[in-house]
Amino acid sequence: MEIISKEKARIRIAKRIAQEFNEAKEIKIINLGVGIPTMVANYINNNNIYIQSENGMLGVGPLAEESEIDRQLINAGRQPVTETPGCCYFDSATSFGMIRGGHIDATVIGAFEIDQEGNIANWIIPNGKQLGVGGAMDLVTGAKKVIVAMRHNQNGKPKILKKCKLPITGLGELDMLVTELAVFFFDGQLILEEIAPEIDIDTLKKLTEAEFKISPNLKKINV
Amino acid sequence: MEIISKEKARIRIAKRIAQEFNEAKEIKIINLGVGIPTMVANYINNNNIYIQSENGMLGVGPLAEESEIDRQLINAGRQPVTETPGCCYFDSATSFGMIRGGHIDATVIGAFEIDQEGNIANWIIPNGKQLGVGGAMDLVTGAKKVIVAMRHNQNGKPKILKKCKLPITGLGELDMLVTELAVFFFDGQLILEEIAPEIDIDTLKKLTEAEFKISPNLKKINV
Amino acid sequence: MIKKVMDIDEAISYIKDGDRIMVGGFGLAGYPEELVEALAKSGKKNLTIISNDLGSPGIGLGKLLTNNQIKALIGNYYNWNPDVADAYNSGRIEVKLVPQGTFAEAIRAAGVGIPAFYTPTSAGTDLSKGKEIKVFNGKTYVLEQAIHADVALIKAHIADELGNLVYYKTARNFNPIMAMAAKTTIAQVDKIVPLGTLNPEHIVTPHIFVNIVTKRRNL
Amino acid sequence: MIKKVMDIDEAISYIKDGDRIMVGGFGLAGYPEELVEALAKSGKKNLTIISNDLGSPGIGLGKLLTNNQIKALIGNYYNWNPDVADAYNSGRIEVKLVPQGTFAEAIRAAGVGIPAFYTPTSAGTDLSKGKEIKVFNGKTYVLEQAIHADVALIKAHIADELGNLVYYKTARNFNPIMAMAAKTTIAQVDKIVPLGTLNPEHIVTPHIFVNIVTKRRNL
Numbered sequence: 001m002e003i004i005s006k007e008k009a010r011i012r013i014a015k016r017i018a019q020e021f022n023e024a025k026e027i028k029i030i031n032l033g034v035g036i037p038t039m040v041a042n043y044i045n046n047n048n049i050y051i052q053s054e055n056g057m058l059g060v061g062p063l064a065e066e067s068e069i070d071r072q073l074i075n076a077g078r079q080p081v082t083e084t085p086g087c088c089y090f091d092s093a094t095s096f097g098m099i100r101g102g103h104i105d106a107t108v109i110g111a112f113e114i115d116q117e118g119n120i121a122n123w124i125i126p127n128g129k130q131l132g133v134g135g136a137m138d139l140v141t142g143a144k145k146v147i148v149a150m151r152h153n154q155n156g157k158p159k160i161l162k163k164c165k166l167p168i169t170g171l172g173e174l175d176m177l178v179t180e181l182a183v184f185f186f187d188g189q190l191i192l193e194e195i196a197p198e199i200d201i202d203t204l205k206k207l208t209e210a211e212f213k214i215s216p217n218l219k220k221i222n223v
Numbered sequence: 224m225e226i227i228s229k230e231k232a233r234i235r236i237a238k239r240i241a242q243e244f245n246e247a248k249e250i251k252i253i254n255l256g257v258g259i260p261t262m263v264a265n266y267i268n269n270n271n272i273y274i275q276s277e278n279g280m281l282g283v284g285p286l287a288e289e290s291e292i293d294r295q296l297i298n299a300g301r302q303p304v305t306e307t308p309g310c311c312y313f314d315s316a317t318s319f320g321m322i323r324g325g326h327i328d329a330t331v332i333g334a335f336e337i338d339q340e341g342n343i344a345n346w347i348i349p350n351g352k353q354l355g356v357g358g359a360m361d362l363v364t365g366a367k368k369v370i371v372a373m374r375h376n377q378n379g380k381p382k383i384l385k386k387c388k389l390p391i392t393g394l395g396e397l398d399m400l401v402t403e404l405a406v407f408f409f410d411g412q413l414i415l416e417e418i419a420p421e422i423d424i425d426t427l428k429k430l431t432e433a434e435f436k437i438s439p440n441l442k443k444i445n446v
Numbered sequence: 447m448i449k450k451v452m453d454i455d456e457a458i459s460y461i462k463d464g465d466r467i468m469v470g471g472f473g474l475a476g477y478p479e480e481l482v483e484a485l486a487k488s489g490k491k492n493l494t495i496i497s498n499d500l501g502s503p504g505i506g507l508g509k510l511l512t513n514n515q516i517k518a519l520i521g522n523y524y525n526w527n528p529d530v531a532d533a534y535n536s537g538r539i540e541v542k543l544v545p546q547g548t549f550a551e552a553i554r555a556a557g558v559g560i561p562a563f564y565t566p567t568s569a570g571t572d573l574s575k576g577k578e579i580k581v582f583n584g585k586t587y588v589l590e591q592a593i594h595a596d597v598a599l600i601k602a603h604i605a606d607e608l609g610n611l612v613y614y615k616t617a618r619n620f621n622p623i624m625a626m627a628a629k630t631t632i633a634q635v636d637k638i639v640p641l642g643t644l645n646p647e648h649i650v651t652p653h654i655f656v657n658i659v660t661k662r663r664n665l
Numbered sequence: 666m667i668k669k670v671m672d673i674d675e676a677i678s679y680i681k682d683g684d685r686i687m688v689g690g691f692g693l694a695g696y697p698e699e700l701v702e703a704l705a706k707s708g709k710k711n712l713t714i715i716s717n718d719l720g721s722p723g724i725g726l727g728k729l730l731t732n733n734q735i736k737a738l739i740g741n742y743y744n745w746n747p748d749v750a751d752a753y754n755s756g757r758i759e760v761k762l763v764p765q766g767t768f769a770e771a772i773r774a775a776g777v778g779i780p781a782f783y784t785p786t787s788a789g790t791d792l793s794k795g796k797e798i799k800v801f802n803g804k805t806y807v808l809e810q811a812i813h814a815d816v817a818l819i820k821a822h823i824a825d826e827l828g829n830l831v832y833y834k835t836a837r838n839f840n841p842i843m844a845m846a847a848k849t850t851i852a853q854v855d856k857i858v859p860l861g862t863l864n865p866e867h868i869v870t871p872h873i874f875v876n877i878v879t880k881r882r883n884l
Contacts, residue, residue, distance in 0.1 A: 027668045027827075029873050050873075054546065055472040056619045058871045071475060072617040078473040078526070085861035086827045088868035089615055091622040091650075092472075092498075093554040096547030097777030100567060101845060103873050131531045131541060132499075132523035133573065138547030141566045142778055171570035171586075250449040250608075252654050273654075277765065278691040279838045281652045294694060295836040301692040301745070308642035309608045311649035312834055314841040314869075315691075315717075316773040319766030320558030323786060324626060326654050354750045354760060355718075355742035356792065361766030364785045365559055394789035394805075551779070560770070561801040563782040582780040582810075591801075612866065647831065648867050 003198050006151070009180030010036050013149050015223035016178050016194075017108055018043035020147070028105040029058070029098075031139060034077040036149040037108035050084075052104060054135045056095045059087025076135065099135070099142040107143035109136065111150045113164045116210035118174040118186045120148060121166035140170035152179035158209040160190075181207065183221060189213055194221045226421050229374070232403035233259050236372045238446035239401050239417075240331055241266035243370070251328040252281070252321075254362060257300040259372040260331035273307075275327060277358040279318045282310025299358065319358070322365040330366035332359065334373045336387045339433035341397040341409045343371060344389035363393035375402035381432040383413075404430065406444060412436055417444045449609060449657055457632045457660045458484045461597050464517075465490070468553070468598040468624040469497040469507060473526065476617030477506055478601040478634035480662055485599070486513055494518040496553075496595055498546065498620055500527045511539070520593060522546045545573060548590050550623060556592035557626025557655070565590055598628035602651065605635040606642075609656035610649045618650070625655040632658040636665055668828060668876055676851045676879045677703040680816050683736070684709070687772070687814040687843040688716040688726060692745065695836030696725055697820040697853035699881050704818070705732055713737040715772075715814055717765065717839055719746045730758070739812060741765040764792060767809050769842060775811035776845025776874070784809055817847035821870065824854040825861075828875035829868045837869070844874040851877040855884055 004012065017040045021028060024046055031052045032038050041051060041062070051060040053075045060075055061082035069080040098104055111122040123136045140146050153159055160177070177184040182204055183194035190212035195204060197220045227235065240263045244251060247269055254275045255261050264274060264285070274283040276298045283298055284305035292303040321327055334345040346359045363369050376382055383400070400407040405427055406417035413435035418427060420443045458481065461467065467485075471477025477497075486509040493515050500519065501508040508527050510516050516533075518540040524530035533539045544552065545567045555563055564587035568574040578589040600621040603614035611633060613621060625631045633656050677700065680686065686704075690696025696716075705728040712734050719738065720727040727746050729735050735752075737759040743749035752758045763771065764786045774782055783806035787793040797808040819840040822833035830852060832840060844850045852875050 027872075052873070053616070055475075055616050057616050058873055059865075070615065073615040074473060074475045075616075076472075078475075083865065086825055086829060086863075086872065088829055088863075088865045088871050089613070089618050090871060091618055092546070092550035092620045093623045093777075094871075096550050097773075097845065098871075098873055100547050100551075100565065100778030101776050102778060103845075128535050129528065129531050130525055131534060131543065132525040133543050133545050134523045135546040137545040137571060137573065138567045141569070142547070167572045169571065250653075275654070276835070278694075278835050280835050281654055282646075293834065296834040297692060297694045298835075299691075301694075306646065309606055309610060309644075309653065311610055311644075311646045311652050312832070312837050313652060314837055315765070315769035315839045316558075316842045317652075319769050320554075320626065321652075321654055323559030323766050323770075323784065324557050325559060326626075351754050352747065352750050353744055354753060354762065355744040356762050356764050357742045358765040360764040360790060360792065361786045364788070365766070390791045392790065551777070555782075558770070560782050560784060561804075561806055562799075563774070563779050565779060580781075585780075587780055614866070645867075647833070647869075648864075650866075 004180045012180045013178050014039035015043045021049045022046045024048045031107045033109040035110045054095050059084040099138050104143045106145040107139040108147045111148045115161045115164045118172035119164045119168045121164040121168050123169045136169050140173040145175045146173050147176045152181040160208045160210045194219045227403045235403045236401050237262035238266045244272045245269045247271045254330045256332040258333045277318050282307040322361050327366045329368040330362040331370045334371045338384045338387045341395035342387045342391045344387040344391050346392045359392050363396040368398045369396050370399045375404040383431045383433045417442045451659045454484045454660045457658045464492040465596040466494040468595040470600040470621035470624050472498050472619040476619045478599050481599040481634045491515045492517040496520045499523045503529045522549050552593040553627045554623045556594040562591045595628040598624040598631045600633050602633050602635045604637045605659045606644050609653035609659050611651035622651050625651050630657045670878045673703050673879045676877045683711045684815040685713040687817040689819040689840035691717050691838040695838045697818050700818045700853045710734045711736040715739045718742045722748045741768050771812040772846045773842045775813040781810045814847040817843040817850045819852050821852050821854045823856045824878045825863050828872035828878050830870035841870050844870050849876045
């Protein structure tokens with residue numbers, strides 16, 4: 001039933017998003033969420049990209065190796081990280097000042113659901129077991145570009161919907177959606193820009209509840 | 224006509240206010256305005272007192288001597304100052320955060336007029352030649368204790384009024400008023416706590432337009 | 447204003463049952479381990495804990511929940527400690543979730559005398575329900591109120607004898623803003639140095655915001 | 666986002682007639698002397714200058730007024746430069762007075778995405794006339810809006826090659842918050858050092874807020 005294995009899907013999504021950043025000719029500041037978003041860093045090979053972590057650091061380096069671990073130097077996913085030259089530290093109000101103030105060029109986040117109005121649901125699945133919002137609402141509102149990284153479907157159930165069923169994180173904040181099967185831009189509506197080489201548009205439509213337009217420049221995902 | 228010369232009056236006011244701070248047994252942070260308030264520092268002999276300047280310094284030292292002058296190290300009156308051990312620098316938003324947030328124990332300011340409702344007028348005399356408010360409105364609102372240092376009269380005209388005629392700086396913010404002739408506390412009304420040795424209460428009443436109560440513990444100013 | 451260097455247990459004695467307590471830290475980085483430990487041992491109860499998260503089950507701030515010392519939580523991310531959802535669902539504690547950026551700004555606001563501010567964060571979501579909204583330049587904003595506390599327990603790296611503070615890496619997080627927002631701020635530090643040792647340009651938290659300094663026993 | 670080290674005149678070429686320009690400094694301390702000088706020479710006009718004060722007559726920012734480059738001022742204290750009152754009274758310029766603390770907070774607000782906030786400052790005075798007021802806990806507050814700019818001209822002491830900044834004594838003042846509040850921030854610095862030279866704990870303005878770094882010619 002799976003067109004692409006979970007592990008391959010995650011790597012493809014991360015690589016495709018890294019492409020966006022690898023093309024940057026000017027300095028860009030990005031914030032990476034937990035999960036696939038964190039993996040994006042592994043595929044960035046552009047010195048113009050600097051990673052901000054909302055717990056108070058700009059210039060986050062790779063995850064710390066065993067011997068480098070410092071429990072007081074972590075990213076927002078509580079993982080031990082390293083420093084890069086020119087990095088700096090600041091308090092949480094300044095950190096979210098950067099985010100809310102529109103100084104972050106892009107945020108890459110995961111999501112449970114996306115809808116055709118550009119809404120993102122990624123902070124809670126009401127089941128009584130979760131109690132947390134973190135910085136998700138600030139990030140989708142504040143970042144100049146909101147890139148969602150997620151599997152196209154969840155156990156065969158669509159995640160790209162006509163209307164989010166889960167509580168939303170922000171109103172129409174989506175700019176770009178990357179799944180293992182498709183790349184969409186959002187500009188008032190979803191626009192399919194790239195499609196996986198394994199499938200055709202009819203298959204994609206069956207796997208996608210939301211309405212979407214097809215770009216006249218439709219390409220194959222190439223990572 | 225003058226009961227006390229201008230220079231003696233200024234020194235007496237500064238010394239009397241310094242008394243307030245010289246009694247402090249705990250650390251106190253104070254902010255001193257331009258004019259007589261700045262002179263208060265000359266009479267403070269208590270290591271518990273630290274001076275904040277709203278242009279971004281805590282731990283302001285004495286005015287700089289000729290050889291020590293650094294044009295990038297000034298107080299809010301644009302005078303070159305010196306550092307004290309443990310001093311620090313911060314931006315203007317943090318500086319007024321200290322002030323507005325109630326972290327300053329006392330501010331000493333000059334005034335054009337005071338009234339019996341505790342209003343202070345010290346930011347403008349509308350004559351078309353002045354255009355400035357500075358930090359006065361923030362200081363009277365934010366400081367825990369607002370001490371006004373001013374001459375009792377201006378060329379024979381009362382400055383302590385029933386109602387301020389000049390535009391006010393803040394509503395009922397006065398806590399203490401020190402002139403060369405009297406010390407008043409304000410607690411919903413003006414209360415005379417100390418009187419100059421040169422005059423009696425009837426003379427003071429003639430020189431003061433505002434109504435005031437007389438403290439049962441009335442004392443002579445003793446500096 | 448109290449201002450002195452004292453022992454951890456004496457410092458904790460300034461906390462009363464029912465107090466609103468801010469605690470710095472993000473996950474297990476930057477929280478004042480020994481102050482939290484001493485608070486857990488003290489048995490103080492009916493506390494409102496204002497913190498980013500509640501550590502892990504039985505670890506760090508999680509201990510206060512295990513000990514039934516908590517009446518309410520104000521914070522933003524409790525998924526690292528599933529005990530919180532359990533306690534909330536069984537009605538043992540109240541929980542108020544605030545988006546992390548709003549949480550940080552509301553703490554700073556309390557420190558700088560701003561009673562309320564507008565933010566775009568959470569507009570149109572469940573977390574803005576019941577809050578005042580207002581449109582500026584065609585965009586919707588939510589009015590959020592300052593978050594105050596009775597006591598802030600913070601962690602810093604070095605203090606001078608007056609209580610000027612510097613921090614260490616991402617252990618900084620909420621500590622500098624919580625220092626500003628509480629009536630009494632207690633800082634746990636790794637080291638206390640003589641006055642004049644810290645470079646005035648490098649001080650992050652001026653001593654005006656710090657009431658009590660307490661030195662960490664175990665480094 | 667532009668981000669590079671460039672010459673002062675090239676940096677100033679990013680300013681257009683009619684721009685809203687923030688300029689750091691308090692009195693004659695902490696304002697970017699050479700950037701202001703270059704702006705005066707450039708002859709750019711109809712500028713709105715957002716600054717604490719306007720230097721002295723014909724000195725510092727005062728030069729821009731002498732040159733008739735100013736359309737409007739937003740700031741708080743012009744008594745050090747009597748030319749300002751003259752220009753205002755004769756109708757040559759507009760002036761908007763904002764209490765200094767509100768001015769600072771409104772600049773920071775612009776930088777951190779807060780469109781408006783409540784402050785107790787100026788409540789009941791002439792400067793709150795026409796502004797929205799609201800009572801919190803029995804006390805009256807005034808709603809103040811963020812102050813944005815097209816370009817910020819700031820002064821710092823040292824920059825690294827990325828634009829991380831540290832300041833010098835009371836020359837810090839409005840510079841760090843103005844860096845956050847403008848679309849384009851241009852920093853005049855005394856020295857540029859290689860990446861990794863500045864201690865990450867000592868950086869006051871992270872490079873995210875700085876677009877152009879320009880080195881002072883005359884020290």
